[in-house]
Amino acid sequence: MPKPDAYQPVPFGKAATLTNDDISTPQSPPAAEPGLGHNNPFADVVWERKTKHRTFVRALEGTYGNLVHELYSQPRVYRTKDLKWKGGPGSYGKKIINPQSVKVAQSIETHMEVYAPGGNNSKHGHMNSAVFFVLKGKGHDVHDGRRYDWEAGDAMIVENACVHQHFSDEADDECILLVMKAKPLFLFMHMLFQKVAEFPTKNPTPKQLTYVPPGDL
Numbered sequence: 001m002p003k004p005d006a007y008q009p010v011p012f013g014k015a016a017t018l019t020n021d022d023i024s025t026p027q028s029p030p031a032a033e034p035g036l037g038h039n040n041p042f043a044d045v046v047w048e049r050k051t052k053h054r055t056f057v058r059a060l061e062g063t064y065g066n067l068v069h070e071l072y073s074q075p076r077v078y079r080t081k082d083l084k085w086k087g088g089p090g091s092y093g094k095k096i097i098n099p100q101s102v103k104v105a106q107s108i109e110t111h112m113e114v115y116a117p118g119g120n121n122s123k124h125g126h127m128n129s130a131v132f133f134v135l136k137g138k139g140h141d142v143h144d145g146r147r148y149d150w151e152a153g154d155a156m157i158v159e160n161a162c163v164h165q166h167f168s169d170e171a172d173d174e175c176i177l178l179v180m181k182a183k184p185l186f187l188f189m190h191m192l193f194q195k196v197a198e199f200p201t202k203n204p205t206p207k208q209l210t211y212v213p214p215g216d217l
Contacts, residue, residue, distance in 0.1 A: 011111040036121030045197035055100040056187045080112060085213040089204030090119025091166075092213045098185050107185040115139065115168035115175040116211040119200075125163035126194035130181035132166075139168040163197060172207065176217065 060067055078096055085092040091113060095101065098109040113121065115137070123142075138151035143164045148157050158164050168175045204211075 007206045018150075043094070057184050058099045058103070058106060060106075070103060072100070076104070078102065081216055085114065089116060089202070089211070090168075090200050091115050093119045103158040105184075106180055107188075108180065109183045110178070110180050112215075112217070113166070113177045113179060114213045115166070115170075115177075116204075116208040117170050117172055117174065118168055118205055119208060120165060122196050122200055123163065123198035124196045125161065125196065126183070127161055127191035128181050128183040128186035129160045130158040130179055130183075132158065133178040135176040135178055137168060137170045137173060139166065139170065139171040140173050162180075165198075174211070174214070185213050 012058050019117075038057065059157075080094060080096055081167070083094045083096065085094050087093050093111055093113045095109075095111045097105045098111075099106050114155075115121070132150075134150050134152050134154045134156065136152050138149070140147055140149045141156065141158075141164055142148075143158065149169075166177075
């Protein structure tokens with residue numbers, strides 16, 4: 001993707017036009033484009049994080065003493081290899097720590113993302129910021145119309161209220177990223193607005209068709 005000649009921000013203010021229907025009714029991905037047709041194993045991919053019922057902030061109920069005891073009794077090590085990858089064909093993810101699954105964390109969320117060769121995720125925006133640590137590969141982001149290149153060893157910031165998308169620039173290999181963000185805290189403060197502007201394609205390239213996310217990560 002060529003770099004833009006000038007920085008032309010895309011206003012996140014579009015989220016302010018959301019109606020109650022927009023917020024309560026999940027968007028459906030667009031119909032699959034012509035390509036692999038009935039041979040496409042990803043024809044029924046569901047972008048679960050965008051559509052399913054989720055717990056964003058847990059209720060704290062009980063006595064203070066019980067809550068403290070429960071907190072200190074939680075595991076401190078969570079093995080990502082025990083969790084399943086979801087998504088495809090160009091990008092996959094697995095949630096590691098969030099209020100929905102881990103009681104020790106109420107204000108942070110951590111997940112991993114993997115991009116197949118030439119893959120990308122959805123174009124979307126949200127109110128919370130995020131930090132991406134690039135563990136493997138190279139690629140680029142587009143934030144509000146401006147391109148930023150990244151590679152293994154980099155830490156990348158997605159700023160608040162930014163419309164953004166992640167792209168792999170690897171033709172033959174994968175990209176692996178660790179994502180950390182205070183999204184539950186932002187949602188607790190009613191900074192709820194987020195929107196998917198463009199879903200990734202369901203039609204894999206030949207290399208994406210044979211790609212399998214790492215099993216030891």
